[in-house]
Amino acid sequence: MLNKYSTLLLLGLLLLVASCGKSSYSTFSKPDEAYKSAQEIAELKKAERQQRRLARKSGIFSKEDKKKVLAKKKGKDSKGRNNGVSANYSSxxxxxxxxxxxxxxxxxxxxxxxxxxxxxxxxxxxxxxxxxxxxxxxxxxxxxxxxxxxxxxxxxxxxxxxxxxxxxxxxxxxxxxxxxxxxxxxxxxxxxxxxxxxxxxxxxxxxxxxxxxxxxxxxx
Structure with missing residues (x-):
């Protein structure tokens, strides 16, 4: 009888360790999406920001960046609100x-x-x-x-x-x-x-x- 309870206790501990070992960070994955920890998401966002910076330096812009640049030229922010800068400023x-x-x-x-x-x-x-x-x-x-x-x-x-x-x-x-x-x-x-x-x-x-x-x- 003692061996039976010991075996169940050992299995429970193994399952707990396995689930906790997956990540010590909160998860933010969407349904049907591959698992990502908070740390992984932060690293991905950091990499995206670095890519955007490199793209700007090389003159290559994403669709979102192009929208922001065009909006700025029109004297508005990326949401179409007036940013206080006249579109007539030449420099x-x-x-x-x-x-x-x-x-x-x-x-x-x-x-x-x-x-x-x-x-x-x-x-x-x-x-x-x-x-x-x-x-x-x-x-x-x-x-x-x-x-x-x-x-x-x-x-x-x-x-x-x-x-x-x-x-x-x-x-x-x-x-x-x-x-x-x-x-x-x-x-x-x-x-x-x-x-x-x-x-x-x-x-x-x-x-x-x-x-x-x-x-x-x-x-x-």
Whole structure:
């Protein structure tokens, strides 16, 4: 009788050891899927990430990666949500200049100013372009010649826009920089206004549309 219980106990211990020896990690396998431990799954994911990194370096992208790149170009994340980056940005340099200019929003207007204490319209542009080591002319009139003229329909983020209170091309009195283009009928630019300081406005707002003279594209 003792031998019978001993035999059953020994068989039970052997079965327990066999099942525990399979893995000390939790399992995450799906029905009808080969067994994988948590450690094995982690290693597989690590290998996949390494493959994606190598693919990016060699210029080979998976379908998912291509979707992310395309979405980024359209100014959205991989789920189609706006990521806050304009699709019109042509380069990292343009992004840097615009983000620098936006960091001055709310700065009061000051004739001849180029700091957070106060700045004028041409001073804002000079200071913003210094972030990429580009030196713009100091006056709005000179800045209006810093690059080729572009038509309103071709305006992109980073282009400079110029105005005249007398509506005369030979008398540039105000300047700004395009920050965003929406559907072709909304062009936002940042500038230092005499009344409210550094802010963004729509180029097609009646006042600015009436006094708009030209847009130029700086070579950056």
């Amino acid at each position: 990292k340099k343009v992004e840097t200049v615009i983000s620098t200019a936006r960091s001055f929003r709310g700065t009061p207007y000051k004739f001849g100013g180029t700091t957070r204490i106060g700045m004028d319209c041409s001073g804002l542009l000079c200071t913003s372009f210094q972030s990429i080591n580009v030196t713009l002319p100091r006056t709005s009139s000179e800045q209006s010649r810093f690059g080729p003229t572009v038509s309103t329909s071709e305006i992109k983020a980073g282009d400079l826009v110029f105005f005249s209170s007398t509506q005369s091309p030979s008398n540039i009195t105000h300047a700004g920089m395009v920050t965003e283009v929406r559907n072709g009928n909304e062009i936002y630019f940042i500038h230092s206004s005499t009344s409210l300081g550094v802010k963004e406005d729509n180029l097609f707002a009646p006042y600015y549309k009436r006094n708009f003279i030209k847009a130029v594209r700086p070579g950056i």
